[in-house]
Amino acid sequence: MKDSSMQIPTFADVLAAHGRIAPYIHRTPVLTSAYLNDLTGAQLFFKCENFQKAGAFKVRGASNAVFGLDEAAAAKGVCTHSSGNHALSLSYAAGRRGIPCNVVMPRTAPQAKKDAVRGYGGIITECDPSTTSREAVFTGVQAATGGDFVHPYNDPRVIAGQGTCSRELIEQTDGLDMVVAPIGGGGMISGTCLTLSNIAPEVQIIAAEPAQADDAYRSFKAGHIIADDAPDTIADGLKVPLKDLTWHFVSNHVTDILTASEAEIISAMKLTWQRMKIVIEASCAVPLATIIKNKDRFAGKRVGVIITGGNVDLDTLPWTL
Structure with missing residues (x-):
């Protein structure tokens, strides 16, 4: 990573x-x-x-990351882990650029946020509601997709x-x-x-x-x-x-x-x-x-x-x- x-x-x-x-x-x-x-x-x-x-607000950072990618990196898409707003914001930005977006979300995340992610074309993999779980599950998702990791904040x-x-x-x-x-x-x-x-x-x-x-x-x-x-x-x-x-x-x-x-x-x-x-x-x-x-x-x-x-x-x- x-x-x-x-x-x-x-x-x-x-x-x-x-x-x-x-x-x-x-x-x-x-x-x-x-x-x-x-x-x-x-x-x-x-x-x-x-x-x-x-x-x-997270659509600001997500859009900056997505539209700052070169063409080769963008072709592989983006991926992240998020409790909701970063996931749906990255899905929005990826959709605007026409590239894949895979997100790991806690199973306890609000349904409205899950629906929004899917509505923007994001692909969700659920995890347990802990930092340890989301990072472990994400490692597998990124290895499988090869997408550029856009961390929710770091x-x-x-x-x-x-x-x-x-x-x-x-x-x-x-x-x-x-x-x-x-x-x-x-x-x-x-x-x-x-x-x-x-x-x-x-x-x-x-x-x-x-x-x-x-x-x-x-x-x-x-x-x-x-x-x-x-x-x-x-x-x-x-x-x-x-x-x-x-x-x-x-x-x-x-x-x-x-x-x-x-x-x-x-x-x-x-x-x-x-x-x-x-x-x-x-x-x-x-x-x-x-x-x-x-x-x-x-x-x-x-x-x-x-x-x-x-x-x-x-x-x-x-x-x-």
């Missing part, structure tokens, strides 16, 4: 990615809510990647693509004090670090994580990666651990990592649906949950909040279970 993980991307890579993927992504809107501003005491600017192609091409999101956010807002984004494996937060450290170094970067999957928080406090194999949280997109490349960005550029309980995450998700009239995933509600929980930290600040996706199984909404 080719490992390009420690080829640390640069801001030039972000700019190149933005040009490469422009025909295949949306420049997503930034929304505000007077109600949520009043509730938190902050001015919140929501970068709505739930309106992105394939319903998630890949310089993916991180450069994710960095285009915060570039747009800075262009769409008139100065921010902080940006808050969810953290699982760290692809989005790494792209945010890469971009903001270059074009807005004064902006604090806060990562938000479920308390029941807080390995990034514990890693941040310990000063080295601590990886949980199979954490249990409603935020299904945030169950994976940091890797070497994302740890580089987290350890060097993140100001702090804040956590929220399952009840706080569900409450923030429901509040966003009610007040902003938009569909967001539980994983995307973690930033708002941490802002509400830590109002004193954010009061009086201009805060960018990255809503990372909107691929929800409408038959299993958390407040109806």
Whole structure:
């Protein structure tokens, strides 16, 4: 398995990615809510990647990887392992280029995400819901297909693509004090670090994580990666651990990592649906949950909040279970 993980991307890579993927992504809107501003005491600017192609920010990094392949590599297709949004985003991008896409997904992944992968032409192999299982099953799938491995987050091409999101956010807002984004494996937060450290170094970067999957928080406090194999949280997109490349960005550029309980995450998700009239995933509600929980930290600040996706199984909404 080719490992390009420690080829640390640069801001030039972000700019190149933005040009490469422009025909295949949306420049997503930034929304505000007077109600949520009043509730938190902050001015919140929501970068709505739930309106992105394939319903998630991950289409940025996936498209950068797919459309950056030379013809010989592209002919063999791409492959990955993912709990959902990267799988469907890579399937989307591969479909646009007309190449095969094989993905390994946990059998417990939301049905809506599995359906989307298949809808975009992706081929799914299921695994048990643990990092160990997904990586073991993936090794067999890649050996059988020969596809280019596009890691969900520990890949310089993916991180450069994710960095285009915060570039747009800075262009769409008139100065921010902080940006808050969810953290699982760290692809989005790494792209945010890469971009903001270059074009807005004064902006604090806060990562938000479920308390029941807080390995990034514990890693941040310990000063080295601590990886949980199979954490249990409603935020299904945030169950994976940091890797070497994302740890580089987290350890060097993140100001702090804040956590929220399952009840706080569900409450923030429901509040966003009610007040902003938009569909967001539980994983995307973690930033708002941490802002509400830590109002004193954010009061009086201009805060960018990255809503990372909107691929929800409408038959299993958390407040109806």
